[in-house]
Amino acid sequence: MNDLVSFFTDRTPHMVEELRQMVLLESPTNSKPHVDKLSEFVGATCQSLGAEVTVYPRAEVGDLRVATWNNDAPGKPILLVTHLDTVWPVGTISKMPLREEGGLLYGPGVLDMKSGVVIALEAIRGLRERGELPHRPIWIFFNSDEETASVYSRDLLCEKAAQAGLVLVMEPAAEGEALKTWRKGIGLFKIHTRGRASHAGQAPEAGINAVIEAAHQALYLHSLNDYQNGTSVSVTTVHGGIATNVIPPEALIEVDVRFLKAAEAARISAAIQSLTPVVPGASLTVEGCIDRGPMERNEQMIAAFQQTQRIAQSIGLELREDGSGGASDGNFTAAMGITTLDGLGAGGIGLHAAHEQVQIASLPRRAALLAKVLIDWQHPAG
Numbered sequence: 001m002n003d004l005v006s007f008f009t010d011r012t013p014h015m016v017e018e019l020r021q022m023v024l025l026e027s028p029t030n031s032k033p034h035v036d037k038l039s040e041f042v043g044a045t046c047q048s049l050g051a052e053v054t055v056y057p058r059a060e061v062g063d064l065r066v067a068t069w070n071n072d073a074p075g076k077p078i079l080l081v082t083h084l085d086t087v088w089p090v091g092t093i094s095k096m097p098l099r100e101e102g103g104l105l106y107g108p109g110v111l112d113m114k115s116g117v118v119i120a121l122e123a124i125r126g127l128r129e130r131g132e133l134p135h136r137p138i139w140i141f142f143n144s145d146e147e148t149a150s151v152y153s154r155d156l157l158c159e160k161a162a163q164a165g166l167v168l169v170m171e172p173a174a175e176g177e178a179l180k181t182w183r184k185g186i187g188l189f190k191i192h193t194r195g196r197a198s199h200a201g202q203a204p205e206a207g208i209n210a211v212i213e214a215a216h217q218a219l220y221l222h223s224l225n226d227y228q229n230g231t232s233v234s235v236t237t238v239h240g241g242i243a244t245n246v247i248p249p250e251a252l253i254e255v256d257v258r259f260l261k262a263a264e265a266a267r268i269s270a271a272i273q274s275l276t277p278v279v280p281g282a283s284l285t286v287e288g289c290i291d292r293g294p295m296e297r298n299e300q301m302i303a304a305f306q307q308t309q310r311i312a313q314s315i316g317l318e319l320r321e322d323g324s325g326g327a328s329d330g331n332f333t334a335a336m337g338i339t340t341l342d343g344l345g346a347g348g349i350g351l352h353a354a355h356e357q358v359q360i361a362s363l364p365r366r367a368a369l370l371a372k373v374l375i376d377w378q379h380p381a382g
Helices: 003-010 012-024 032-048 110-130 154-161 210-223 262-273 299-314 329-335 362-376
Strands: 052-056 064-069 078-083 099-101 104-106 138-143 166-169 179-183 185-194 232-240 250-259 283-292 321-324 357-359
Touching: 003 012, 003 110, 003 362, 012 032, 012 104, 012 110, 012 362, 032 052, 032 064, 032 110, 032 138, 064 154, 078 110, 078 154, 078 329, 078 362, 110 138, 110 357, 110 362, 138 154, 154 329, 166 329, 179 299, 179 329, 185 210, 185 262, 185 329, 210 232, 210 250, 250 262, 262 283, 283 329, 299 362, 357 362
Parallel strands: 078 138, 078 166, 179 321
Antiparallel strands: 052 064, 064 138, 099 104, 104 357, 185 250, 185 283, 232 250
């Protein structure tokens, strides 16, 4: 076993204990006091590891924190992106108790993504103890509202990422502890159709059926799908009508759009924004937009993965790549053109599910990989 991997393997019990502490500090996005308590915990931990910690207050959600090391060092920072919030309401820990069984640690938020936070902290802690923390700027961004689309954090995240040469997103690894080299972008739209109410028995011809208009639009939206190239346009909910004997005057379609390429975002957005009524006399309005661009598997991404793969091999770890139809904060940074790799967190399954679990054996491997990346990463020339 490589010395670095062996070092972190010996520290597995400490990592598990720190992860236990974090899981017990429940932190649903919608409870600012709880997220702030966890944020204060990790902030104090970073300070104990020699970091400068800056707090960015938020009234609506938990305060944001950025921990930095070696700010006087030359070169662009490596930015580690984490989030402290979970999808689990306060009290879930009593229904999904923290437990260890068969090499797995179960609990709300244990995988998504408190284990990623532990790995980030442990990599820095281990390098400091070994006297190997590189003289380069290293930053950790602690998000507090990632699970609700990073509404109150994305601007600060992008501001920090713009200064970085590499962004490492500590979201859970893909299957087999693979890195995520692509993520789909997301667009969310609502189409309101409007017609005219009329009695369905006495004067149906006097009405303008908003549900029929919505049906026409739904069929057109479905035709925009291009599954082969990774684009999906899904009509996910439809609401309409007021009574069984009334021609419906209003209807609503909600649409989920996913895409692998930025060009597809432009195509689909333009098509949806230019929708026109089909039923005579009907009208419609469109709300929504592209929420975030894709993390594309382009030449920049391929080069970044290949460098990371070589770094992994140097410590005896095999690394492969995968992707996800879901989004993360990595979508924001990758869309900015910043070199971004995702899925640096732990192995496990059950994100947002009652069986959420972390593979304990993955913790030291991922800490060793992250530590070695922090040491060996070479920013591309220029």
